[in-house]
Amino acid sequence: MSADRSRLPIPGPARPYHFPRIDKSGLPNGVRVWTVNHASIPIVTLSLLIRRGAADDPPGREGLAAVTVDMMDEGSGDRSAIEIHEALSRLGGQLDSDIGADGTVLTVTCLNRFLGPALTLLADIVARPSLREVDFERVRQLRLHRLTQLRDMPGAVADRAFVKLLYGSHPYGHTPLGNEPSLSSLTVDHVRDFHESVIRPGDATLVVAGDCDHQEVERLAADAFGDWTAATASATPKTVPLPHPARLNIIPRPGAPQSELRIGQVAASRSTPDYHALVAANMVLGGQFVSRINLNLREEKGLTYGARTSFDFRRMAGPFSLQVSVQTAGTAQAIHESLDEIAAIRGSRPVTTDELAMGVAALTRGYARNFETAEQLGRAVTQIALYDLPDDYFDQFVPTLERVTPADVTRVTTDYLDPSRLTTLVVGDYDSIGRDLGRLDLGHATLLSADTF
Amino acid sequence: MNISYRKHTLANGLDVLLHEDRSCPIVAVNLWYHVGSKNETPGHTGFAHLFEHLMFEGSKHHDKGFFPPLQGAGASLNGSTNADRTNYWELLPSNALELALWMESDRMGYLLPALTDAKFKNQRDVVLNERRQNYENRPYGLAPMAMLAALFPPDHPYHWTTIGEIADLNAAHVDDVREFFATYYHPANASLSIAGDIDSDAALDLARRYFDDLPAGPAVMPVRPDTPPLGAESRFVLEDRVELPRLHIGWIAPAMFAHGDADLDLACDILANGKTSRLYRRLVYEQRVATDVSAAQNSREIAGFVQVAATAAPGHTLAELERAIVEEIGKLADEGPTEDEIQRGRTQAETQFVFRLQSIGGFGGKSDQLNAYNVFVNDPDYFQPDLERYRRVTRESLQSAVHTYLTTSRRAVLSIVPKGKTILAMPGSQPTRVS
Numbered sequence: 001m002s003a004d005r006s007r008l009p010i011p012g013p014a015r016p017y018h019f020p021r022i023d024k025s026g027l028p029n030g031v032r033v034w035t036v037n038h039a040s041i042p043i044v045t046l047s048l049l050i051r052r053g054a055a056d057d058p059p060g061r062e063g064l065a066a067v068t069v070d071m072m073d074e075g076s077g078d079r080s081a082i083e084i085h086e087a088l089s090r091l092g093g094q095l096d097s098d099i100g101a102d103g104t105v106l107t108v109t110c111l112n113r114f115l116g117p118a119l120t121l122l123a124d125i126v127a128r129p130s131l132r133e134v135d136f137e138r139v140r141q142l143r144l145h146r147l148t149q150l151r152d153m154p155g156a157v158a159d160r161a162f163v164k165l166l167y168g169s170h171p172y173g174h175t176p177l178g179n180e181p182s183l184s185s186l187t188v189d190h191v192r193d194f195h196e197s198v199i200r201p202g203d204a205t206l207v208v209a210g211d212c213d214h215q216e217v218e219r220l221a222a223d224a225f226g227d228w229t230a231a232t233a234s235a236t237p238k239t240v241p242l243p244h245p246a247r248l249n250i251i252p253r254p255g256a257p258q259s260e261l262r263i264g265q266v267a268a269s270r271s272t273p274d275y276h277a278l279v280a281a282n283m284v285l286g287g288q289f290v291s292r293i294n295l296n297l298r299e300e301k302g303l304t305y306g307a308r309t310s311f312d313f314r315r316m317a318g319p320f321s322l323q324v325s326v327q328t329a330g331t332a333q334a335i336h337e338s339l340d341e342i343a344a345i346r347g348s349r350p351v352t353t354d355e356l357a358m359g360v361a362a363l364t365r366g367y368a369r370n371f372e373t374a375e376q377l378g379r380a381v382t383q384i385a386l387y388d389l390p391d392d393y394f395d396q397f398v399p400t401l402e403r404v405t406p407a408d409v410t411r412v413t414t415d416y417l418d419p420s421r422l423t424t425l426v427v428g429d430y431d432s433i434g435r436d437l438g439r440l441d442l443g444h445a446t447l448l449s450a451d452t453f
Numbered sequence: 454m455n456i457s458y459r460k461h462t463l464a465n466g467l468d469v470l471l472h473e474d475r476s477c478p479i480v481a482v483n484l485w486y487h488v489g490s491k492n493e494t495p496g497h498t499g500f501a502h503l504f505e506h507l508m509f510e511g512s513k514h515h516d517k518g519f520f521p522p523l524q525g526a527g528a529s530l531n532g533s534t535n536a537d538r539t540n541y542w543e544l545l546p547s548n549a550l551e552l553a554l555w556m557e558s559d560r561m562g563y564l565l566p567a568l569t570d571a572k573f574k575n576q577r578d579v580v581l582n583e584r585r586q587n588y589e590n591r592p593y594g595l596a597p598m599a600m601l602a603a604l605f606p607p608d609h610p611y612h613w614t615t616i617g618e619i620a621d622l623n624a625a626h627v628d629d630v631r632e633f634f635a636t637y638y639h640p641a642n643a644s645l646s647i648a649g650d651i652d653s654d655a656a657l658d659l660a661r662r663y664f665d666d667l668p669a670g671p672a673v674m675p676v677r678p679d680t681p682p683l684g685a686e687s688r689f690v691l692e693d694r695v696e697l698p699r700l701h702i703g704w705i706a707p708a709m710f711a712h713g714d715a716d717l718d719l720a721c722d723i724l725a726n727g728k729t730s731r732l733y734r735r736l737v738y739e740q741r742v743a744t745d746v747s748a749a750q751n752s753r754e755i756a757g758f759v760q761v762a763a764t765a766a767p768g769h770t771l772a773e774l775e776r777a778i779v780e781e782i783g784k785l786a787d788e789g790p791t792e793d794e795i796q797r798g799r800t801q802a803e804t805q806f807v808f809r810l811q812s813i814g815g816f817g818g819k820s821d822q823l824n825a826y827n828v829f830v831n832d833p834d835y836f837q838p839d840l841e842r843y844r845r846v847t848r849e850s851l852q853s854a855v856h857t858y859l860t861t862s863r864r865a866v867l868s869i870v871p872k873g874k875t876i877l878a879m880p881g882s883q884p885t886r887v888s
Contacts, residue, residue, distance in 0.1 A: 002662065008515065008552060008556075011546070014478065014548045015547060043808065085729045086793070089729055090796070091800070092804030094727070109808070141741065142737070149592065149697060152592040152694050152696055153591070258585045258586055260590075289524065290524055295518075298579055299518070302582070303578075303582065305582045305587075327582055358524070361524075361527060364527065365527025366479070366526075369527075369546075369814070372477045372479065
């Protein structure tokens with residue numbers, strides 16, 4: 001049979017996918033032990049989730065949570081940082097630390113025959129770190145150097161300044177890295193206090209995914225984490241009123257060949273009932289290659305290598321943002337087009353049935369590919385643990401998303417996106433683009449310095 | 454360690470590789486063309502990659518974007534170009550396999566009827582923006598241009614980067630696309646791998662249906678120039694928008710899979726990969742004279758190169774870092790790795806090979822690896838021999854490779870310094886510019 005090129009083949013029915021069962025138990029000290037069996041390859045992924053993160057940094061000590069997490073693998077008992085990492089590498093494992101606003105995850109992936117020793121090492125790192133002053137000084141210094149270097153990375157400058165513009169002194173108003181004054185003021189005692197009062201078994205979930213048995217994990221986890229005791233918890237972060245940033249903000253970067261842009265506002269929390277409608281809306285607006293904004297800026301105008309929008313759903317309302325680097329001469333045009341696309345999806349050019357179906361299908365039809373490896377499954381389960389999602393969350397995701405209508409998209413984009421409140425930040429060559437920006441009708445531009453973030 | 458596969462070569466020369474893994478209802482389609490920036494010539498750099506972009510802009514029977522039908526069917530997809538090859542892949546629910554084969558075969562057979570000057574110019578603008586974003590506007594982003602130019606002579610195909618030079622990209626013409634397509638984009642210069650939730654017989658039938666009638670093209674002459682060893686040490690300085698100076702040291706090294714390649718790979722791990730490595734320990738952990746250090750053996754088809762890079766902490770000089778790096782390399786050459794380092798290296802290698810079997814698709818998934826081994830060594834099931842190379846590394850063989858290749862007298866030393874601060878470069882560095 002030869003190929004029929006007169007039309008595209010239409011896929012038949014998909015083989016159904018079901019998210020695997022999550023087995024759950026707990027240790028007397030409050031550590032939750034969750035496992036997902038996935039036995040195709042002899043690999044296990046161990047993740048220790050703490051439901052506290054950079055939003056728990058006390059005011060004036062921004063960066064403390066991240067420094068603390070950084071310090072946890074800097075030695076335990078009489079072992080130095082080097083010795084901890086030598087032990088890890090004998091297991092073929094590597095430690096990944098991921099700290100976000102709401103949570104912290106430490107992950108080790110290794111061959112399943114090393115499950116026991118890997119759990120012990122992970123417990124040594126999380127529950128029994130040495131937190132020595134000499135290591136603290138080095139870790140802090142490296143982070144200060146990192147801040148220095150980030151001043152030259154336009155994307156990092158934009159990210160750090162943008163959260164400050166949107167959130168001010170709110171717990172989400174800084175990135176996990178903190179800033180130079182706050183890092184400089186930290187002492188090792190701050191780290192010890194933070195570890196004691198924030199990194200606690202009652203906020204911890206151990207997620208093991210891969211070729212493993214729940215009972216065995218539970219037994220090994222009891223050995224490794226059983227002695228970990230809780231101190232009194234520190235208070236959880238308090239929300240504060242949000243600032244009212246200027247609509248147009250510029251951080252000059254003389255001679256830059258591109259402008260780094262952020263456009264956005266504080267939008268929605270992870271618990272919003274409109275979660276699925278916002279996810280669908282974002283797909284059409286800027287969440288995929290064939291989204292309106294990427295097709296406009298990249299495929300029609302050639303102004304960029306790519307544009308993306310996202311809703312960052314968190315425990316409290318997280319930001320919606322557009323991220324893009326555009327060639328310097330096209331800066332004002334790109335801002336104008338982007339604001340226009342965001343305004344249009346709220347009603348003047350509402351999503352069509354086809355657009356919505358396409359955006360939804362891009363997420364639902366290939367859904368199974370999100371759960372192929374132990375690491376992917378482990379990551380998915382930590383999301384359930386972090387945000388108290390139901391166990392059938394991933395099985396319900398597809399049918400729930402498929403129920404979203406174009407009217408839902410119009411409603412949620414109207415409710416959560418407000419063009420008159422969108423904040424635009426440009427990191428770029430002000431001398432070249434200032435005049436064009438002045439014609440954007442976004443009011444007086446506020447000039448900022450990268451050094452102040 | 455191996456993965457079960459079948460290989461069929463169609464009459465037009467297309468290799469079809471099939472691997473069944475039914476653990477998840479998804480399938481990976483992966484297509485390699487054995488062409489990369491090494492097939493370019495001076496004055497025409499960046500073209501292989503620019504061409505890759507045009508492969509996403511429509512073909513005769515589907516003259517619109519490549520993404521919408523596939524993303525609508527639930528696919529993730531991408532492509533990439535490097536010095537040696539260009540690859541394209543889709544990872545999609547298994548019911549959509551035929552759609553991916555339809556799309557891939559249409560652009561392999563019928564790209565040119567849909568090509569227009571407008572598409573060409575638009576994608577050239579996109580590529581120029583990719584270059585600005587990932588190289589020009591990124592701290593230390595121009596280091597690859599300067600290092601490759603210093604290591605390989607001007608007529609050597611590794612002298613330039615895959616992204617290419619701005620002037621060459623601006624001079625490229627839509628007619629060049631036609632010639633490039635006719636020369637390189639045809640079945641006999643390609644390898645198609647299908648992995649995942651498939652029945653091999655049915656998948657092969659589908660591959661035949663869509664690819665069998667595409668005409669075989671002219672044989673592609675292998676690019677096999679001599680790679681002259683560096684005759685001496687050379688030192689260069691590049692000014693960049695950075696806060697801290699960074700040192701890059703480069704050496705010519707063996708090609709991919711050649712004698713010494715695995716040894717240097719492990720040597721780089723021992724020197725500067727992770728907190729257990731010798732240079733991290735010395736420069737960052739103990740002496741605190743550097744903020745970071747890294748080392749890598751870059752294995753390529755014609756030749757490889759090793760690069761060690763380190764950034765000076767404030768108040769410290771690149772010369773300090775250089776001295777320590779030379780000392781640690783000398784020590785590794787003279788005394789060799791410890792037994793613990795060898796053992797850890799082997800465990801890490803075994804683990805990495807098992808990790809690589811986790812995914813069927815995407816960059817580095819099983820479908821991509823089958824193609825890599827098929828294209829580079831003509832044996833898709835080269836996993837075990839590849840792993841054996843690492844198991845065979847001994848103290849002596851590693852010492853010998855370090856001693857032979859990482860010599861102070863034949864290397865390129867690049868200092869990247871803040872603008873106006875060439876005084877911070879290694880002594881005797883010549884100013885260099887990249888374009």
